[in-house]
Amino acid sequence: MKDRTYLKPPWMQRNVGNRLAPLFGRSVVSRLSVRGRTSGQWRTVPVAVLEYEGARYLVSYRGLSDWALNLQASPECRVTAHGRTEDLMAEEVPEADRPPIMAAYRDKYGGMPTVSAVLTALPDPADHPVFRLHARS
Template identity: 80%
Template sequence: MTNRTYLKPPWMQRHVGNRLAPLFGRSVVSRLSVRGRRSGQWRTVPVAVLDHEGERYLVSYRGLSDWALNLRAAPDCRLTVRGRTEEITAEEVPESERPPLMAAYQEQYGGMPTVKDVLAALPDPADHPVFRIRARS
C-alpha cells in the first residue's frame, strides 16, 4: 500500500453526514460516482464542485482519498448536481497549478463544517488532488 496524506473523516461524518449532505446541501453538495479501481463497482461520494474562472474542479480536500485514487484509475465518471446526472471526464491538475485553486476552494467552502480545519491541518496544496472536470461528448 502506498503512503498517502489523508485525513480520514470521523465516524459520524462518514456514516451519517455524508448520507445526509446531499439532502440538506443540494445547492452546494453534488454526488460523484466513480468506478472502484479494484472492484470496478460504482462508488458514490458527496463533493463540492469548485467553479473557478470558467472551469469546474473537484478538490479532494482531505488529501489523497479513495475517490481521488479511483479517478486517477478511471477518469470517466458521473456527477449528479441538483438531481441531474451528467457523464464527465476528470483530468488531474498538476501540483504547480493547485495553489490558486485551493485558495478559491477555501474561500468558497471554508465555512462548511470540517473544511476549514482540514485545510489548516493539510496546508500544502500538493496534498490535495484536484481534478478539472468536463462533460463527455
C-alpha cells in the first residue's frame, strides 16, 4: 500500500481561511459534508466543485485528505452551494483517468491562494483523489 501523500494546510488556512472561504468565495466555494469514517458524524469542509465535460468533480488537491478518506469509506455526501443542498454519491476516478481532470482543475482554480503551489509540489495526478459526483437514486 502506498504511503499517504498529503500536504497539510497551514494553521491559518485550516482555522481561519476555511471558515471564511464560503463567505468570500461564494461563486467558487461549496461546502462538502461527508460522514467521518470512524465516528459516523457529518464533517463539513469547503471545496471547489469542478465542472468538466458535463460532469462535476471533487479534487483533493492537497493529496489524500481526511475528507477524501471519508468519501472512500462512505461515498454518500452532501454539497451545499448558493444556499442549495444536494444529496449526492461520489465515485472515485481511476488514477489513469485523472490527468485531464487535474489539468482542468489547475486551469480553473490555479489562481486561488495555495492551489498552484500545492499542485506544483504534488505534480503526480495519482497523488490527488478525484471523485465524480452523481445524484443519489
